[in-house]
Amino acid sequence: MTEVAIIGASMTRFGERDAWVRDLLAEAGDACLADAGVASDAVDHLYVSNMASGEFEGMTGVPNALAHDLGAMPAYTQRVDQTSSSGGAGIYAAWQSVASGASDMTLLVGGEKMTHRTTGEATDVIASITHPVEYKHGVTLPSFAGLTARAYLDQYDAPRESLAHVAVKNHRNGVDNPHAQFRKEIDLETALESPLVADPLRLYDFCPITDGSAALLFCPVEVAREHATDFVTVSGVAGATDTHVVHERGDPTVMGGVVESGRQAFERAGLGPEDVDVAELHDMFTILEFLQYEGLGFAEPGTAWQDAVEGVTARDGALPVNTSGGLKSKGHPLGASGVAQGYEIYKQLLGEAGPRQVDAEVGLACNVGGFGNCVTTAVMEVGR
Structure with missing residues (x-):
């Protein structure tokens, strides 16, 4: 099994944001790739951790939209929904994609847009868990x-x-x-x-x-050594x-x-x-x-x-x-x-x-x- 590294990371400001989830995801994705110094077309797999864009915004297909916004085509895309642990499940999925040898560069972006809904509405969406x-x-x-x-x-x-x-x-x-x-x-x-x-x-x-997004870039350790002096292993x-x-x-x-x-x-x-x-x-x-x-x-x-x-x-x-x-x-x-x-x-x-x-x-x-x-x-x- 391939040893997996993280060579880039980003996080947007969390709080009430005047942006929709697609914009938040693109903000974190762009910043993560820039942090690693990796071009968007080098991404093999793109995972999006998101629980409820459909319920909160009426928007689905966010991974495909994000690939377009980042210029990451023709990367394979997939949404990861595991309720409020979607981000952690995304880390697991991104790790698997690299550890299995299926991808040499996997970008994980997680995000949610929530504050435009009332507390009661947001609580009701979350309670559906x-x-x-x-x-x-x-x-x-x-x-x-x-x-x-x-x-x-x-x-x-x-x-x-x-x-x-x-x-x-x-x-x-x-x-x-x-x-x-x-x-x-x-x-x-x-x-x-x-x-x-x-x-x-x-x-x-x-x-x-809260509204916000964050991203991590995964690759094999051998690839990490080509891109960075300092990196983290999962x-x-x-x-x-x-x-x-x-x-x-x-x-x-x-x-x-x-x-x-x-x-x-x-x-x-x-x-x-x-x-x-x-x-x-x-x-x-x-x-x-x-x-x-x-x-x-x-x-x-x-x-x-x-x-x-x-x-x-x-x-x-x-x-x-x-x-x-x-x-x-x-x-x-x-x-x-x-x-x-x-x-x-x-x-x-x-x-x-x-x-x-x-x-x-x-x-x-x-x-x-x-x-x-x-x-x-x-x-x-x-x-x-």
């Missing part, structure tokens, strides 16, 4: 988050303030990310006194509705699913897709949780940072909250988590989020993260779809 029976009864992902957060706090006797520590940390990291939607610090009191959304979770426990990547109906899980605080995808990704990389220097986790809700942190083996069950309170996951801690600001501060344009996680790990490993830079040679990105229904985990290393 749930099982039809749950959806019929008005279940939304925020309600799942609230129920799970309550179960976790009660089961492990964790203080409510521990979740606020996640929000405070990620907002602080977002200040130093020029692409982040929210670049403003908050304190514990602000997080704890914000409006209640789904008990015990409050406004600052949730990520925003040493392990894997995906897994959990029950579609959340209440069928034996323990709602354990995300089986996270556990299994992490186990496989580490096995393929020949590494373990102890080798990771920086991680990007899917904190659509603050409680998800705890569940992924434990599911990936960074802490024993019920102890992630302690690491958050003690600063272990802070930028200057033993294992920095969400140096980008996470979905919480950076924003969550569904199809782009997993790709943007890869962008952050790429920048950290190459030492190009600016004021949010940490000391890292191994990074991990975990992208979650729905409420853990589908998950992709990728382990990346400094290329040699």
Whole structure:
């Protein structure tokens, strides 16, 4: 199997953008190719991670349109839709296309346009991820988050303030990310006194509705050495699913897709949780940072909250988590989020993260779809 490298990366500004998804995708795709110094006609495969351009904009066929806009014909194109983990699934698909030998240059672009819809409309589109029976009864992902957060706090006797520590940390990291939607610090009191959304979770426990895009360029390591002095390798990547109906899980605080995808990704990389220097986790809700942190083996069950309170996951801690600001501060344009996680790990490993830079040679990105229904985990290393 071919060893896979990433030689270029880009991320647009996240937030409310006066642009449609096709424009956002082209912006990130052009910037990524320029970053790598690769011409668009050198692209063999073009993957687009996007969950709901049809639902949000009434636009389909975005990969074909993007190939035209980038001048990447006659590249093979494909849309990757795995709900809110579409970006991570795109990383897996792009890795497969190169690792299999089918492509020597694969461009992955993820993007979503959401802010032109009302909060209710956007929430309804996202809620379609749930099982039809749950959806019929008005279940939304925020309600799942609230129920799970309550179960976790009660089961492990964790203080409510521990979740606020996640929000405070990620907002602080977002200040130093020029692409982040929210670049403003908050304190514990602000997080704890914000409006209640789904008990015990409050406004600052949730990520925003966002427009944006990001891109990564994949190729074999031998090809990478021809184009770049510094690059990143994807040493392990894997995906897994959990029950579609959340209440069928034996323990709602354990995300089986996270556990299994992490186990496989580490096995393929020949590494373990102890080798990771920086991680990007899917904190659509603050409680998800705890569940992924434990599911990936960074802490024993019920102890992630302690690491958050003690600063272990802070930028200057033993294992920095969400140096980008996470979905919480950076924003969550569904199809782009997993790709943007890869962008952050790429920048950290190459030492190009600016004021949010940490000391890292191994990074991990975990992208979650729905409420853990589908998950992709990728382990990346400094290329040699």
